[in-house]
Amino acid sequence: MIRAWEAALKFKKTQVILLAYGWSFERADSLVKKHLLEKAVKKGVFVVTGASNSDKSDGREDVLLPCGLANHIRGVVCVAATFAEMPTVLCSSASKLASFGAPGVVALMKSFKNFKPEDIERILLNATEGRVRTATGYEMTYGVLRPDLAVKQAIAEAG
Structure with missing residues (x-):
């Protein structure tokens, strides 16, 4: 995984990395993942991670990496999927530590301006409303x- 990540960062046109896979929390491993996420953001790459399938998670040690790190690194988000016809209902149980539930819109936002990862995160988090729930109502x-x-907001900030 590390070699693939490093290879993605070598491309000058890399703007977004989607990491839709997760690993169980282990302290040493979390430090490596944190370093890779921070390195990507420092290069101007926005990182999207997928949420785990557990709504019983309360802390970083309970969730998959890198989702559990997303809320602690600017320019990285963890996304839980929602149904298109019921946008406030999660497709499956998801991590309590996800950043938001939604379909992706970053590519459209970046078509107006090459936003920094932390600006994308801020715009996305400020464009959420209400609360999502699992199909069982949690x-x-x-x-x-x-x-x-x-x-x-992206259009307004692009000038």
């Missing part, structure tokens, strides 16, 4: 992304 601490608001 409410999460994060909301659903309003793509229209994210794109509108």
